[in-house]
Amino acid sequence: MTQDFSVYFWGVRGSHPSTGPEFVETGGNTSCVEVRVAGQRLIFDAGTGLVPLGEAISASGDLRPILILLSHYHHDHIQGLPHFSPLYAKDQILHIVAPWNIFQDRVWDLLTHASSHSALAERPGLRARRRTMLIEGGERLWWNTESTTPLQVGSDTGPVPPGWIEIQTYRSHAHPRGGSMCYRVTHNGKSIVFATDTESYHGADQGLADFARDSELIIHDAHFTPDEYRHPLYSRQGWGHSTWEMAVELARLANIKQVALFHHDPSHTDEQMNAIDQAARAAHPGAFVAREGMHSIIQRADPPPVETPELTP
Ligand SMILES: [Zn+2]
Numbered sequence: 130m131t132q133d134f135s136v137y138f139w140g141v142r143g144s145h146p147s148t149g150p151e152f153v154e155t156g157g158n159t160s161c162v163e164v165r166v167a168g169q170r171l172i173f174d175a176g177t178g179l180v181p182l183g184e185a186i187s188a189s190g191d192l193r194p195i196l197i198l199l200s201h202y203h204h205d206h207i208q209g210l211p212h213f214s215p216l217y218a219k220d221q222i223l224h225i226v227a228p229w230n231i232f233q234d235r236v237w238d239l240l241t242h243a244s245s246h247s248a249l250a251e252r253p254g255l256r257a258r259r260r261t262m263l264i265e266g267g268e269r270l271w272w273n274t275e276s277t278t279p280l281q282v283g284s285d286t287g288p289v290p291p292g293w294i295e296i297q298t299y300r301s302h303a304h305p306r307g308g309s310m311c312y313r314v315t316h317n318g319k320s321i322v323f324a325t326d327t328e329s330y331h332g333a334d335q336g337l338a339d340f341a342r343d344s345e346l347i348i349h350d351a352h353f354t355p356d357e358y359r360h361p362l363y364s365r366q367g368w369g370h371s372t373w374e375m376a377v378e379l380a381r382l383a384n385i386k387q388v389a390l391f392h393h394d395p396s397h398t399d400e401q402m403n404a405i406d407q408a409a410r411a412a413h414p415g416a417f418v419a420r421e422g423m424h425s426i427i428q429r430a431d432p433p434p435v436e437t438p439e440l441t442p
């Protein structure tokens with residue numbers, strides 16, 4: 130039976146959270162996207178959006194294993210981790226996939242030192258069973274939908290067993306301090322791509338285009354407006370982020386149906402985001418501004434079997 134393949138946006142901002150009434154419609158939390166596929170839960174990035182997601186998981190009592198995949202180690206992508214409530218649940222299994230990088234120890238530092246009880250060197254309540262996997266661009270993971278543990282298969286190019294989840298990686302070097310890991314999740318022939326904190330080039334990043342080709346949805350960095358990016362005095366070129374135009378260009382080039390504009394500049398108000406949404410939709414019918422609380426269905430579950438009505442005399 131086919132299960133839902135869905136994407137949920139819990140945090141869509143870049144750099145730092147935004148607060149105030151002018152940001153409510155788009156949302157103020159930093160990078161965090163949940164993907165539910167084949168009955169498993171994958172989480173991309175651990176920005177502040179991870180905090181309400183953790184609360185929702187804890188409230189539901191759901192103790193299925195969780196796989197968190199980090200794009201890189203900038204603070205807006207990891208700052209929610211110590212406040213992720215499933216970390217404190219005894220029967221929770223948590224896998225963290227993180228890119229090889231000279232900053233990789235930041236995650237473990239964060240877990241052992243970051244604490245609201247600052248006198249404690251280590252938070253005593255981190256009771257979840259945790260396993261970490263370091264990954265390099267080009268390597269893959271598989272996940273048997275029945276298993277509690279994903280399988281790291283390296284760069285093996287063999288076929289994915291039918292019904293399994295496949296996670297491929299691509300390291301974008303177009304971001305300061307070691308680049309950013311992009312992920313492609315495939316199940317039953319349908320794929321989504323998570324590609325944040327990457328600066329596109331003139332004519333698009335061809336490597337990323339090949340990696341993301343023919344996917345259903347790409348979640349793509351769109352931090353700056355084109356005017357900000359090209360500003361004659363304060364150009365943002367080289368800062369490691371894209372514009373919505375670049376995101377749309379890549380989606381077009383790679384035959385991607387939908388493009389979610391992501392990692393919004395924290396100063397962009399709802400009014401500005403609405404203008405970006407309109408302009409992007411006019412350029413590509415599948416483009417939209419990702420907002421907190423939004424979700425996108427990639428594949429619906431099979432309809433439940435039709436029940437035979439009871440016979441009445
Ligand atoms: Zn960022």
Ligand SMILES: [Zn+2]
Nearest residue numbers: 201203304326
């Ligand atoms: Zn970054």
